[in-house]
Amino acid sequence: MACRISELVLDCADPERLAAFWSEVLGYVELGREDDGSIEIGPPDAGFGGPQPTLVLSPGSEPRAGKLPLHIDVNATDRDQDAELERLLALGAKPVDVGQTGTENWHVLADPEGNEFCLLHARLRPL
Incomplete structure (x- = not known):
């Protein structure tokens, strides 16, 4: 048995702005919003669990130190x-x-x- 990547989560200062940007880049649509301000975007026909991972833009206020790993x-x-x-x-x-x-x-x-x-x-x- 193996796993596969179902979603990637990116902490960000402005989930709305990044959801709009990455939706345009990837051809994704908004799939849902959480009470904490997170926005999930993904492929329009498959959504979560499809062949491509979704992207969750999650509000975060921690400053980033250096390059992302x-x-x-x-x-x-x-x-x-x-x-x-x-x-x-x-x-x-x-x-x-x-x-x-x-x-x-x-x-x-x-x-x-x-x-x-x-x-x-x-x-x-x-x-």
């Missing part, structure tokens, strides 16, 4: 990497320098709260 990687599904990079930047992502050499075939970006994520080169088939 875990980050999200994304791949375009319907356009090339350059076009997807332009789309992500227009949504509010910012380029981040984490010591890249400039020869990488991925881009390091940050969401509106500074959480790093990478846009990888390969285009994936949509689910």
Whole structure:
């Protein structure tokens, strides 16, 4: 028997803002809200328990010290990497320098709260 990732939880200062950002990035929709202010987003057709994990944006006030030990990687599904990079930047992502050499075939970006994520080169088939 094995486990699979069902959801990722990200503590953030503004769950509303990050839910909107990541919904646009991933093509997700809002699945629910909790009394504590958490917002869960996920694939529109599958929701929780589907083939892709959902993302829970949970309010947190603890300041982050340094780089996150875990980050999200994304791949375009319907356009090339350059076009997807332009789309992500227009949504509010910012380029981040984490010591890249400039020869990488991925881009390091940050969401509106500074959480790093990478846009990888390969285009994936949509689910």
